[in-house]
Amino acid sequence: MTQAVFNPVAFDDKLSNRFIELDPSGYFIIYVDRASRLICAEHYTNTINEKGLACDPETGEPLPCGGELKRRPTKTFKGRTAKELCIEVFEKPETCCVSRLDHAAYLGREFVRAEQCLLSDREYVQD
Template sequence: MTQAVFNPTALDDKLSNRFIELDPSGYFLIYLDRSGGVICADFYTNTINEKGLACDPETGEPLPCSGGLKRQPSAVFRGRTAKELCIEVFEKPETCCITRLDHAAYLGREFVRAESCLFGDQEYVQD
């Protein structure tokens, strides 16, 4: 009997395409600042419309997934490691902007991926 080979990349790709309920408080854009040696997480507020789409709180228009929209972040977080960034985002009551546990879990995973890319000198692309 042939045993199937587990493909973690295929599983991650499949899971990345599932439906997710958006956090009504907002979303993060995560990227690396290599010159500063930090992981960056910029937080943007949004509203969620009746179709479940993230919308600009000022205009009510759906936010494009492809980028291009120039908005100012509501909060800016920086950390040299995933742990330091998690502490900044989640453990300071005055700055915590997460309302969903699945959003917090997603951010933790992304921060670890970003840290690995920062230390491994690889390109980081947010999932």
């Protein structure tokens, strides 16, 4: 009997396709600012409709997953490392805008990925 070989990429892809309950406190767009050598996280508010979709709080329309974002962030966080950014986003009560632990865990993972890309000059694409 042969043992199946663990494929971490396929496993990660499978986990990325699970159902995720959205955070009613909003969502983040994460990017790397190479000129400033910073990891940036823009926070946007949203509402969640009866189908579980994130909607623009002003129009009530579902937010598109792709394309150009035409909204202003409520806050922009910046850090030189994932740890610094996590402290800015999660540990300051006056700026914390995350209400779900799974959302916080996801953001932490993404901040680490963004830091790795920043340090290795690779392109960062948010998962």
